[in-house]
Amino acid sequence: MAEEEDSWQHGVRLVLHLDSILEGDPYIDEIGFVHPSQLESLHSIGNFALEHKKPFFMKTRRKAEGQGEADDTGQYAEDCSQRNEGHEVEAEPPGINPDQSYLNNVQGKFIDFSYDKSAFWCAHHKLAIAVSALAPIYEVARKEFLANRKAHAQCLTGTRNSVMSPSSLSFQLLEGGLCNRSANSRANGNGNVQFQGQNGAVHALLQKNLMLYSRVLVIVNCDFASAWNARKRVLSRMEATEEFLLAELRLARMVLAYGPKSEESWAYRRWIIDRMISAGLPWNTVGSVLEGDSMLVEAIAGRSRMNYRAWRHRYWLVSRMSLQQVASELQNTKRLAQLHVADNCCFHYRRCLLLGILQAGLMPNEKNVNSPTLVASRAQAGLSAALIVNPQLLTTLWKDELSWNRDLIKQFFGFEALWLHRRFLIWGFGHNSKIFKSASLPVVLNNNGSTTPLSEGGGIFSKSSSHC
Amino acid sequence: MGELYLDKHVAYIKSLDKKKDFDAVVMEHLRMSGAYWGLTALDIMGRLGDMNVDEIVSWILMCQDDCGGFGGNHEHDPHILYTLSAVQILALFDRVDAVDADKIASYISGLQNEDGSFSGDEWGEIDTRFSYCAICCLSLLKRLDKINLEKACNFVASCKNFDGGFGCAPGGESHAGQTFCCVGALAIGGALHHVDKDLLGWWLAERQVKSGGLNGRPEKLPDVCYSWWVLASLVIMERVHWIDRKKLEQFILDCQDPECGGISDRPDDAVDVFHTFFGVAGLSLLGFPGLAAIDPAYALPVNVVDRVFYGHKKQLAAS
Numbered sequence: 001m002a003e004e005e006d007s008w009q010h011g012v013r014l015v016l017h018l019d020s021i022l023e024g025d026p027y028i029d030e031i032g033f034v035h036p037s038q039l040e041s042l043h044s045i046g047n048f049a050l051e052h053k054k055p056f057f058m059k060t061r062r063k064a065e066g067q068g069e070a071d072d073t074g075q076y077a078e079d080c081s082q083r084n085e086g087h088e089v090e091a092e093p094p095g096i097n098p099d100q101s102y103l104n105n106v107q108g109k110f111i112d113f114s115y116d117k118s119a120f121w122c123a124h125h126k127l128a129i130a131v132s133a134l135a136p137i138y139e140v141a142r143k144e145f146l147a148n149r150k151a152h153a154q155c156l157t158g159t160r161n162s163v164m165s166p167s168s169l170s171f172q173l174l175e176g177g178l179c180n181r182s183a184n185s186r187a188n189g190n191g192n193v194q195f196q197g198q199n200g201a202v203h204a205l206l207q208k209n210l211m212l213y214s215r216v217l218v219i220v221n222c223d224f225a226s227a228w229n230a231r232k233r234v235l236s237r238m239e240a241t242e243e244f245l246l247a248e249l250r251l252a253r254m255v256l257a258y259g260p261k262s263e264e265s266w267a268y269r270r271w272i273i274d275r276m277i278s279a280g281l282p283w284n285t286v287g288s289v290l291e292g293d294s295m296l297v298e299a300i301a302g303r304s305r306m307n308y309r310a311w312r313h314r315y316w317l318v319s320r321m322s323l324q325q326v327a328s329e330l331q332n333t334k335r336l337a338q339l340h341v342a343d344n345c346c347f348h349y350r351r352c353l354l355l356g357i358l359q360a361g362l363m364p365n366e367k368n369v370n371s372p373t374l375v376a377s378r379a380q381a382g383l384s385a386a387l388i389v390n391p392q393l394l395t396t397l398w399k400d401e402l403s404w405n406r407d408l409i410k411q412f413f414g415f416e417a418l419w420l421h422r423r424f425l426i427w428g429f430g431h432n433s434k435i436f437k438s439a440s441l442p443v444v445l446n447n448n449g450s451t452t453p454l455s456e457g458g459g460i461f462s463k464s465s466s467h468c
Numbered sequence: 469m470g471e472l473y474l475d476k477h478v479a480y481i482k483s484l485d486k487k488k489d490f491d492a493v494v495m496e497h498l499r500m501s502g503a504y505w506g507l508t509a510l511d512i513m514g515r516l517g518d519m520n521v522d523e524i525v526s527w528i529l530m531c532q533d534d535c536g537g538f539g540g541n542h543e544h545d546p547h548i549l550y551t552l553s554a555v556q557i558l559a560l561f562d563r564v565d566a567v568d569a570d571k572i573a574s575y576i577s578g579l580q581n582e583d584g585s586f587s588g589d590e591w592g593e594i595d596t597r598f599s600y601c602a603i604c605c606l607s608l609l610k611r612l613d614k615i616n617l618e619k620a621c622n623f624v625a626s627c628k629n630f631d632g633g634f635g636c637a638p639g640g641e642s643h644a645g646q647t648f649c650c651v652g653a654l655a656i657g658g659a660l661h662h663v664d665k666d667l668l669g670w671w672l673a674e675r676q677v678k679s680g681g682l683n684g685r686p687e688k689l690p691d692v693c694y695s696w697w698v699l700a701s702l703v704i705m706e707r708v709h710w711i712d713r714k715k716l717e718q719f720i721l722d723c724q725d726p727e728c729g730g731i732s733d734r735p736d737d738a739v740d741v742f743h744t745f746f747g748v749a750g751l752s753l754l755g756f757p758g759l760a761a762i763d764p765a766y767a768l769p770v771n772v773v774d775r776v777f778y779g780h781k782k783q784l785a786a787s
Binding site: 131134135138146220221223224225226229232267270271274306308311312315316342343344345348351352355356415416417420423424427428431 | 490493494497498539540543544545547589591592593630631635636637639640641642643674685686687688
């Protein structure tokens with residue numbers, strides 16, 4: 001019996017240490033789960049400089065014994081979204097996380113209190129957790145989370161008649177030592193929460209606990225949807241400040257650093273961004289968040305190849321972007337696509353951008369292009385204006401894409417993604433003759449020597465050979 | 469090498485519940501789907517009778533939220549994914565009557581949006597997988613009339629890309645898993661005319677790689693789960709002869725773990741229940757001997773689907 005108590009207390013202590021570390025450095029951008037021996041070696045490294053340009057922690061995929069590393073880890077079990085990727089990690093030499101370059105100027109507070117060094121290591125905005133600590137942390141966080149959620153829900157229904165102004169539910173999480181926090185909020189071993197103080201204070205306390213334990217939970221198990229949902233529920237009820245929402249984005253980003261395919265984390269980012277928009281946050285803020293997210297996807301895409309979830313997030317962002325941002329996206333991804341010619345995701349993203357621009361350029365009652373992106377967006381007006389100035393804009397765009405594609409195919413012959421992109425571009429010409437009607441269109445060389453503009457007749461199954 | 473280690477797979481699936489290590493524990497939020505994969509695989513292998521029906525059914529009922537939806541496990545938030553899995557498991561055991569079908573129908577219809585799409589839960593994420601869940605689940609409950617089916621199918625159709633494939637949302641990259649969900653949804657919803665069978669059939673056939681396995685998107689490695697998603701889509705579209713079935717069969721068999729049982733995503737990798745189910749289901753679609761037939765749209769044994777729609781009359785008529 002005494003042993004069980006110890007193991008529970010051990011878990012509680014770890015959870016509270018983790019929470020304190022997260023509070024101590026709000027700008028942690030990477031988390032890794034490491035073998036205890038790796039943790040030891042991290043602690044033994046004295047002062048080090050962040051020189052390398054790679055992410056600090058690289059997850060290795062779980063593999064059967066004796067098997068070598070898969071040639072492209074990004075493709076391994078990529079689409080089995082429910083697959084647990086395991087927690088075995090190799091700690092690489094410390095480096096600057098390229099996703100977080102904007103943080104280089106941020107001075108995080110130093111972690112100057114003592115924490116369990118056999119379970120954690122934290123420095124330079126990087127956090128390592130020993131794999132052996134995960135199970136006890138999870139067990140405590142889970143129990144506490146469920147208990148607090150239940151109590152919080154009961155508290156809400158029980159105090160329906162009392163007036164609670166938003167300010168009384170402010171999220172000034174207690175600074176100070178562990179003992180303060182644990183005295184107010186500790187549950188006993190059965191997960192029952194002790195009520196203290198008056199209703200308003202109780203509510204605030206339960207809410208604080210909910211945020212504490214849900215944060216720990218999502219870090220240890222990023223697909224624990226109920227934990228993310230609890231945070232959304234709390235955020236829905238409070239005034240959405242820019243600072244608070246940005247902090248939530250940082251949490252999701254932290255999780256994505258080790259779990260780039262975590263569907264829940266990407267969905268959380270979308271919810272937060274929409275919350276920002278509905279809360280009427282200044283467009284500058286939202287715009288830079290969108291840009292930041294796009295860069296986040298790009299950085300993640302660099303090391304997690306053909307990540308469906310990441311790219312899906314990127315084209316979701318497009319629907320909320322301005323025309324200028326869309327145009328620069330088109331420009332920026334060209335370089336990325338050239339680096340990863342086998343990455344169909346990147347080319348698909350370009351297709352989305354092109355289709356979006358195309359659809360925006362169509363007459364309002366035309367609906368023959370599949371793209372939800374720009375039509376109802378801020379980009380529409382901008383594009384219409386641009387088209388008035390240069391009616392050939394879209395044709396030029398399309399032709400440039402085609403000839404760039406041709407060059408890539410010549411250079412990297414045999415890559416399916418390139419040919420698929422070519423099929424799309426030709427399809428685009430064929431299906432949007434109204435936009436592309438022009439004497440300067442690329443032509444198809446027919447068997448009898450005559451030519452047909454690409455916009456007329458013949459789909460991708462046309463018997464005649466084509467060249468552009 | 470052409471052997472199916474059926475008994476090993478049965479033993480593997482049965483052993484899963486007893487696993488208490490951390491990796492197993494962190495999957496608790498999707499236990500409902502895990503149960504569906506394991507139990508359906510057992511049924512296809514003819515061994516569902518080994519399981520304790522009452523225990524499982526009462527656990528399922530514990531996972532139902534007041535709103536009518538089911539969570540992935542006890543005390544987990546409801547979601548349309550787990551609601552479908554729950555109903556599918558109940559159908560396996562012929563215990564669909566254990567739930568209030570109207571309540572579930574009202575939960576699902578509440579998730580339909582103006583444009584016909586479905587959110588996964590109250591938080592609003594849209595995905596064609598959820599459209600499949602809604603249509604499949606309501607069809608099994610015989611309450612398809614509770615949603616706007618035409619709008620639902622039109623939304624799915626709007627997720628079709630230039631290559632004939634379907635993505636997770638309009639404009640989403642074509643993905644074999646999402647394609648299965650869309651083709652399955654349209655098939656059940658009676659709207660298969662939206663599918664360009666030749667164009668999509670071509671794209672799906674292109675998923676087969678040299679080893680005989682199928683991938684989910686261009687340039688990706690083959691994975692056993694696509695043996696289901698690609699294969700089932702082709703079967704629904706009557707184009708399954710466009711791939712080399714013998715080679716695919718061999719690929720799936722190569723993914724078995726002959727020692728411990730279970731099937732992995734590709735040869736020599738670690739096994740899991742997800743790939744075990746899809747491997748077995750894929751073999752069933754390929755007509756592998758010793759396995760019960762599986763319905764490509766409902767992803768349930770054919771006799772279960774027949775029982776849902778025709779009751780026991782069909783069995784009686786056959787005897």
